[in-house]
Amino acid sequence: AQSVAQPEDQVNVAEGNPLTVKCTYSVSGNPYLFWYVQYPNRGLQFLLKYITGDNLVKGSYGFEAEFNKSQTSFHLKKPSALVSDSALYFCAVRVSGTYKYIFGTGTRLKVLA
Amino acid sequence: DADVTQTPRNRITKTGKRIMLECSQTKGHDRMYWYRQDPGLGLRLIYYSFDVKDINKGEISDGYSVSRQAQAKFSLSLESAIPNQTALYFCATSGGTGSYNEQFFGPGTRLTVL
Numbered sequence: 001a002q003s004v005a006q007p008e009d010q011v012n013v014a015e016g017n018p019l020t021v022k023c024t025y026s027v028s029g030n031p032y033l034f035w036y037v038q039y040p041n042r043g044l045q046f047l048l049k050y051i052t053g054d055n056l057v058k059g060s061y062g063f064e065a066e067f068n069k070s071q072t073s074f075h076l077k078k079p080s081a082l083v084s085d086s087a088l089y090f091c092a093v094r095v096s097g098t099y100k101y102i103f104g105t106g107t108r109l110k111v112l113a
Numbered sequence: 114d115a116d117v118t119q120t121p122r123n124r125i126t127k128t129g130k131r132i133m134l135e136c137s138q139t140k141g142h143d144r145m146y147w148y149r150q151d152p153g154l155g156l157r158l159i160y161y162s163f164d165v166k167d168i169n170k171g172e173i174s175d176g177y178s179v180s181r182q183a184q185a186k187f188s189l190s191l192e193s194a195i196p197n198q199t200a201l202y203f204c205a206t207s208g209g210t211g212s213y214n215e216q217f218f219g220p221g222t223r224l225t226v227l
Contacts, residue, residue, distance in 0.1 A: 043218030090155060099163060
């Protein structure tokens with residue numbers, strides 16, 4: 001079965017430090033992977049996606065993600081965290097051969113001033 | 114104006130009542146989705162539609178129904194609401210000919226069933 005796992009419910013990081021939010025996946029065929037962010041009382045917003053090509057994908061708000069095929073991972077990263085980055089982050093994968101998407105359970109990022 | 118809108122934004126209702134949540138989009142997308150979000154469970158797909166004549170069940174469709182009234186409108190109904198349907202509901206759209214396009218989400222409807 002195809003799936004997405006976000007092993008950490010919460011990640012705490014100090015402002016100015018690098019951050020990583022982890023995601024692993026299981027799909028058949030080529031993986032199409034996405035990261036979304038949800039701020040309080042808002043819908044999800046698209047951050048970035050991996051379709052093919054370079055393993056390091058750059059997205060909105062200074063975020064990037066590294067695709068690692070051998071480890072079946074797609075971790076979200078940012079070199080220097082901001083307090084305003086505090087939010088709920090979701091990893092998602094497209095189900096092969098469909099336009100359906102499976103979402104992870106979400107990771108709450110807290111950036112401490 | 115927002116590209117994907119949902120009404121109402123908040124709703125409190127009683128067990129057994131019929132409830133309709135509405136979603137409209139101005140993005141011109143063919144594909145529309147309904148999800149529910151529960152703490153610790155992420156987003157789960159209820160129903161999806163790839164055009165006006167196409168409706169498909171998601172992983173948790175029991176107790177829900179949908180209507181695609183037009184390309185821009187996709188409504189979710191709870192025929193007889195029960196307390197475990199208390200959740201945050203999101204509508205989403207995606208479009209384009211590529212199979213790898215991201216989704217655009219509405220602001221959500223917070224539903225409480227007493």
